[in-house]
Amino acid sequence: MQATQLMMFGLVFGLIPNFAHAHSISPTIIVLSATLIFLMFLTVYVVYKIRRSLSNPSEKNTD
Numbered sequence: 001m002q003a004t005q006l007m008m009f010g011l012v013f014g015l016i017p018n019f020a021h022a023h024s025i026s027p028t029i030i031v032l033s034a035t036l037i038f039l040m041f042l043t044v045y046v047v048y049k050i051r052r053s054l055s056n057p058s059e060k061n062t063d
Helices: 002-015 027-055
Strands: none
């Protein structure tokens, strides 16, 4: 799990473009960046849930 978090951290800061010298940021870039960041967090959440459910088979509800 630590490797996944480190990889996501590097990916997030690697994909964010450097706007230090930009005069204006296009709304399209903002939306696409926000979407990518949201999808990365969602991926980490889903992987965490899948790993947790596979590692704890005794905690499953039997209805």
